[in-house]
Amino acid sequence: MERKGFQRDRGHSRDRGSSREGGFSREPQKMYKAKCSECDMETEVPFKPDPDRPVYCRECYAKRKSRKF
Numbered sequence: 019m020e021r022k023g024f025q026r027d028r029g030h031s032r033d034r035g036s037s038r039e040g041g042f043s044r045e046p047q048k049m050y051k052a053k054c055s056e057c058d059m060e061t062e063v064p065f066k067p068d069p070d071r072p073v074y075c076r077e078c079y080a081k082r083k084s085r086k087f
Contacts, residue, residue, distance in 0.1 A: 054078050
């Protein structure tokens with residue numbers, strides 16, 4: 019049963035912006051320098067580090083993430 023005047027655009031939404039279709043563009047994300055709590059290597063993170071919480075470099079974060087499962 020199809021209703022008259024009702025069209026469905028399958029797979030394409032005009033509501034969502036994307037750079038391919040002239041949508042919204044992002045500015046580069048601000049990065050903050052931090053020291054990894056596990057290996058002491060200097061790294062950059064996309065958030066302002068909180069001195070009360072640990073910060074991990076990519077490698078140490080990936081190791082910790084894989085241990086949880």
